[in-house]
Amino acid sequence: MFTILIVEDEIKISNIVAKELKGWGYEVSVTEDFQKVEEVFLEIQPHLVLLDINLPYMNGFYWCERIRRHSNVPIVFLSSRTETMDMMMALNMGGDDFIQKPFSMEMLLTKIHAILRRTYTYHQAETDILSHRDMTLHVKKAALTCPAGEIELTKNEFRILCILLEQKNEVVMRDELIAALWEDEHFIDDNTLTVNINRLRRKLSEHGLEEYIQTKKGQGYMLT
Amino acid sequence: MFTILIVEDEIKISNIVAKELKGWGYEVSVTEDFQKVEEVFLEIQPHLVLLDINLPYMNGFYWCERIRRHSNVPIVFLSSRTETMDMMMALNMGGDDFIQKPFSMEMLLTKIHAILRRTYTYHQAETDILSHRDMTLHVKKAALTCPAGEIELTKNEFRILCILLEQKNEVVMRDELIAALWEDEHFIDDNTLTVNINRLRRKLSEHGLEEYIQTKKGQGYMLT
DNA sequence: AGGAGTTATGACAAAAATGTAAGCTGGGAA
DNA sequence: TTCCCAGCTTACATTTTTGTCATAACTCCT
Secondary structure (H helix, E strand, C coil), rough: CEEEEEEEECCCHHHHHHHHHHHHHCCEEECHHHHHHHHHHHHHHHCCCEEEECCCCCCCHHHHHHHHHHCCCCCEEEEECCHHHHHHHHHHCCCEEEEEECHHHHHHHHHHHHHHHHHHHHHHHCCCCCECCCEEEEHHEEEEECEEEECCHHHHHHHHHHHHHCCCCCCCEEHHHHHHHCCCCCCHHHHHHHHHHHHHHHHHHHCCCCEEEECCCCEEECCC | CCEEEEEECCEEEHHHHHHHHHHCCEEEEEEEHHHHHHHHHHHCCEEEEEEEEECCCCCCCHHHHHHHCCCCEEEEEECCCCCHHHHHHHHHCCCEEEEECCCCCHHHHHHHHHHHHHHHHHHHHHHEEEECCCCEEEEHCEEECCCCCEEEECCEEEHHHHHHHHCCCCEHHHHHHHHHHHCCCCCCCCCHHHHHHHHHHHHHHHHHCCCEEEEEEEEEEEEE
C-alpha cells in the first residue's frame, strides 16, 4: 500500500485531500508543523509527497531541496500561483509534477496515480529485465526466456550474459569478462572463459538463438 | 544519451521540436507514418515518446495502448484539445504527462527532463543492488557482499534472497517462494523449500549474518 | 504433559556445474 | 603453401548443487 505525506498549511484543503486519498486506499499523513517536516518524513517514509509551495515558515522549494538530499521520493507541488516560472522551478528542483489550485480531486488522483505507477510499478518490472532480440533475461530469476521457452542459466552463464547484455552492440574484452567472473583468481586458465562462452552459446543455440554472441578476434565478444 | 521518438502529423511542429531537442543533446526520431509506428518504435527503442493525440490515421490513445502492451517507456501526450477529460484519459491509459498546444519549448523541455530523470536517473544505481542491514546483493553478479567479504550464492539461494530483499520487512509466503523458484513443477516436496532456506541461513551465518531470515510460522519467511 | 501440525537438520544419491587438458579449426602472415 | 595463433570443441575428473528422506526440534493447542 502507498503512503502519502501532505505538507500543507491550509487545513481545510489538507483535510479534504487526505480524506479523499484515504477513501482510495492510500495511507495519508499530514503535517503543518514545518519545523518537523524532516522528522516526519523519515519516520513514515512516504511513497509520495504532496508539497504546498506557499508555506508560512519556509516555502515548498526549500523542503524539496532538503528532501532531495537524501531521497528520490516523488514530489508533487501544489500552488495557487499560476506563473510558469514557478512550475518550471518546481520541476527543475527535482519535483515530479505541479498542480495548480484550485484543482479537481479527480485530476489530483489521476496525477498521483500516474506518478506512483511510473515510480514504483513500472520500474520494478523493467529493471529486472535485460533483453536483446529474441531473448529476455529476468535478472532476479537468473533465467532467460525466448520464444522456445525458459532457459535455465548457471551462475557463470548468467554473469556473462548480464555483462554482454549491459553492453550490447559493444565489444566486451576477454579481460573484462575474466575480471568480472573470477575477480582476483588470476591463476585462471584463459581458455576457461572460452569454454564458458562455448557452453553459453550451445545453450542458446539449443533454444533457437543462434549466432547471438559474436567473436571479435583479438578483443572479445559482442552481442548482435 | 537519450533517444526521443516524436509521433506527430503536423510537420511544422515536429520540426521545431526535433531541432530544439537535438540542440539539447537528445537523439530524435520523427514519424508521421502511423502505420509504421510500431516498427519504428522497435527499431530505435526510444527512451521517451512524444505522442500527438490528434493523428489522422489512428489517434494517440490507440498508439499508447499498443506501445503499453510491450513497453513501459515514458509517454508524453501533446494535444490542442484542452478538455480535462482528455488529459485524464491520457494519464489513465499509461501516459506520463500531457502538454497542451500551444506550449512553450521551455516547458516541454522541463517536463521531458523531469520524466527522464524520474524514469532513468534516479533508480539506475538502486536497481542492481539490493541491500539490507549488513548485506548487499549485487544482482547482476549473483553475489552477496558483507563485512566478512564476498559470499557466493547458488541459483536457488540467489532467487530466494532476491525475493526476500524485494519485500524486506514483509512476510513472504512459502507458497510464493515455491511458485517463484519452481514455477510449474507442482510435484516439488514442500520441505525442499525449508531445506533451501536452511542452506541459505547457514551460508549467511558462516559469514556473520545471523538471524536475518526470520520464520513466520504458518505463513513464510521475512527479513529483519 | 501429551499430541498435532509445522519447521529444522543431517545424510545421501543423483544431477549439474566447473576447471583443465588435449586436440582441432580456420584465417592470416611469412 | 606452411606455420602460427587465437579461439573452438570434446572429454573427463572434481566439486557443487539439488531434491528427498528420515528424524529431530519447536510451537501452539487442549
